[in-house]
Amino acid sequence: MIIQKSTAPRISEFDPENFSFGNMFTDHMVICEYEDGKWGEVKLMPYGPLPFTPAMMGVNYGQACFEGMKAYKDKDSQVFIFRPEKNFSRINKSASRLAMPEIPAEVFLEGLKALVDLDRDWIPYGEGNSLYIRPLIFATEEALKARISNKYMFAIVATPAKSYYSAPVSVKISDYYSRAANGGVGFAKAAGNYAASFYPTQLANEEGYEQIIWTDDSTHEYFEESGTMNVFVRINDTIYTPPTSEKILDGVTRDSFIQLANKRGIELKVEPISVKSVIEAHKNGTLKEIWGVGTAVVTTVFKAIGYQGEKLELPQLPLEESFALTLQKDLVDLQTNVAEDPFGWRVLVEKSI
Amino acid sequence: MIIQKSTAPRISEFDPENFSFGNMFTDHMVICEYEDGKWGEVKLMPYGPLPFTPAMMGVNYGQACFEGMKAYKDKDSQVFIFRPEKNFSRINKSASRLAMPEIPAEVFLEGLKALVDLDRDWIPYGEGNSLYIRPLIFATEEALKARISNKYMFAIVATPAKSYYSAPVSVKISDYYSRAANGGVGFAKAAGNYAASFYPTQLANEEGYEQIIWTDDSTHEYFEESGTMNVFVRINDTIYTPPTSEKILDGVTRDSFIQLANKRGIELKVEPISVKSVIEAHKNGTLKEIWGVGTAVVTTVFKAIGYQGEKLELPQLPLEESFALTLQKDLVDLQTNVAEDPFGWRVLVEKSI
Ligand SMILES: Cc1ncc(COP(=O)(O)O)c(C=O)c1O
Ligand SMILES: Cc1ncc(COP(=O)(O)O)c(C=O)c1O
Numbered sequence: 001m002i003i004q005k006s007t008a009p010r011i012s013e014f015d016p017e018n019f020s021f022g023n024m025f026t027d028h029m030v031i032c033e034y035e036d037g038k039w040g041e042v043k044l045m046p047y048g049p050l051p052f053t054p055a056m057m058g059v060n061y062g063q064a065c066f067e068g069m070k071a072y073k074d075k076d077s078q079v080f081i082f083r084p085e086k087n088f089s090r091i092n093k094s095a096s097r098l099a100m101p102e103i104p105a106e107v108f109l110e111g112l113k114a115l116v117d118l119d120r121d122w123i124p125y126g127e128g129n130s131l132y133i134r135p136l137i138f139a140t141e142e143a144l145k146a147r148i149s150n151k152y153m154f155a156i157v158a159t160p161a162k163s164y165y166s167a168p169v170s171v172k173i174s175d176y177y178s179r180a181a182n183g184g185v186g187f188a189k190a191a192g193n194y195a196a197s198f199y200p201t202q203l204a205n206e207e208g209y210e211q212i213i214w215t216d217d218s219t220h221e222y223f224e225e226s227g228t229m230n231v232f233v234r235i236n237d238t239i240y241t242p243p244t245s246e247k248i249l250d251g252v253t254r255d256s257f258i259q260l261a262n263k264r265g266i267e268l269k270v271e272p273i274s275v276k277s278v279i280e281a282h283k284n285g286t287l288k289e290i291w292g293v294g295t296a297v298v299t300t301v302f303k304a305i306g307y308q309g310e311k312l313e314l315p316q317l318p319l320e321e322s323f324a325l326t327l328q329k330d331l332v333d334l335q336t337n338v339a340e341d342p343f344g345w346r347v348l349v350e351k352s353i
Numbered sequence: 354m355i356i357q358k359s360t361a362p363r364i365s366e367f368d369p370e371n372f373s374f375g376n377m378f379t380d381h382m383v384i385c386e387y388e389d390g391k392w393g394e395v396k397l398m399p400y401g402p403l404p405f406t407p408a409m410m411g412v413n414y415g416q417a418c419f420e421g422m423k424a425y426k427d428k429d430s431q432v433f434i435f436r437p438e439k440n441f442s443r444i445n446k447s448a449s450r451l452a453m454p455e456i457p458a459e460v461f462l463e464g465l466k467a468l469v470d471l472d473r474d475w476i477p478y479g480e481g482n483s484l485y486i487r488p489l490i491f492a493t494e495e496a497l498k499a500r501i502s503n504k505y506m507f508a509i510v511a512t513p514a515k516s517y518y519s520a521p522v523s524v525k526i527s528d529y530y531s532r533a534a535n536g537g538v539g540f541a542k543a544a545g546n547y548a549a550s551f552y553p554t555q556l557a558n559e560e561g562y563e564q565i566i567w568t569d570d571s572t573h574e575y576f577e578e579s580g581t582m583n584v585f586v587r588i589n590d591t592i593y594t595p596p597t598s599e600k601i602l603d604g605v606t607r608d609s610f611i612q613l614a615n616k617r618g619i620e621l622k623v624e625p626i627s628v629k630s631v632i633e634a635h636k637n638g639t640l641k642e643i644w645g646v647g648t649a650v651v652t653t654v655f656k657a658i659g660y661q662g663e664k665l666e667l668p669q670l671p672l673e674e675s676f677a678l679t680l681q682k683d684l685v686d687l688q689t690n691v692a693e694d695p696f697g698w699r700v701l702v703e704k705s706i
Contacts, residue, residue: 023494024495050405052403138407145376157406179534182531183529191413193415195451198451198500297410
């Protein structure tokens, strides 16, 4: 690995008590370039602009995929990342589906640890605080032919992130727009999937909903995901979540919730969730909770679901009664080294640079 | 418009007899940036790299769409572009669906004409030669939150293009992969649509097919497009093409073919084409031609279609008998000022810079 430390670090400008998420970047970034059929050497270098022309294939033909993960600091200033091998294997699944080269494990994992290590002062300590880390791969060849690119860049950038707490939201069950086609790229963290979701989400926002519950594009009868999160439904004391498929992202948080529910002995069924069954459960009073999960906010609890012009209110349960909040706390405590980690999910980032 | 001419033009290195399409760019490019809710001034400047970080939203969340159009030179070195207002309105349809700001007509059309005018020496003269022009819009804000970007770049770059002639190809009717979801972005020239199509196309290539005939993702029973082209089927002496929809790109070449067929009095029906009807027509000998149309190659004739493991051969008709080749010639003659233009499609690019 080539390490080039910043000669003009901005860390002194960073106020962990007062910052906004997502547009302040740590002092360094990881870069690795692919050319002539192979990945080059990993560089850890100052965060900043690189030269690209508008003919860059990544912005023309959309070969671009990414990951989202977090690093946490405990009370002793130890730094941990969470299940990084899951993100590593997922970025390669995304890359393959987009006909992009896979990243070798050492490029991904060593680059990741080196960046988090070197920029550890950028990780805010405290409840819900973390460093949000963005590995991505995109096509960099300059060419105007709709074909597979011959050049790529793998990069990792990072930004301090605040409290995972997010207020309960209202969500609309989609009966027209969809995020994934059968035989499409819904399971991949493909850049284009997000752009495609913004306009339908904006329309839902205008109707008073924060997010969309995406349903299958053929019939709109089955839940897929919610916003950019996997979705869980609790009916009586059983939790349901749809099986992952080529249309559903295999979320790390989803998988962790499933294992944490099992550990607690909460009944959880991985099976298709029909819109009809959710509406019926709401009518007969057995629908207890619906929530979304993902790395960015861990859990977003839903307070209402919109369906065919009606807004159905959901009960708001306190922590002791809520499966969503209980499992969220279990996960956050594990991630931040407040609780034991029987699963071996936490990975310590040693000081070495 | 700000005009900054190149002080190091590369035009002398350009050999119109010997170049490869798509990776040699003309001396200039058009750039216009969007910020604070409005588009800035248009710049015509030397082609080259601009500074972007890997946090650029365009490569993270895929807000990026483009157009493809051509400029032609006639025997008197007059330069023409073809139906530019169609590409202008389509890029704005694509932009809207991706929650991106629309481009004003003057930015698009004046930028386009200025670039083609200034770089007119890059347009090769001769049969099938042209300048391929790529307008695009992509998100440029640096932010790691999956939301609509606040900053965009509109750009136009161009590359000399060779003969539209392409050898007849074999195509595979897709029975698994698809390019568009119901309620998705198939009708938009969204960057992500192309990335999504590469891997399925690669698999088809390995089976001996150059392209895929995309079918509807729910049933795979109806033709949508072929590769990155609209598709036409001739059964006996009637031409069929699917109606445009939210899953099918509204191609300029498709529309031109329809009007040219009407002008010649060839029967043409815009209606859904079922896979079954095509296979049946092949069996009973009434399937005469299948071809794809698009700006890049105008027409690609199909010599075989693959369906469920079988490769069905198609007759190869000479120009006099082929509707595909006859309409292609009509269109190319019109585009290159060899024939009259009763439609008013050709737009002269005056010398003014
Ligand atoms: C579409 C989509 N679904 C689900 C998730 C949740 O995945 P994870 O828990 O791995 O963050 C994400 C990412 O946050 C996502 O983008
Ligand atoms: C998906 C797709 N379909 C069809 C076409 C044909 O459109 P046009 O004739 O406007 O070039 C294109 C662009 O070339 C395309 O990308």
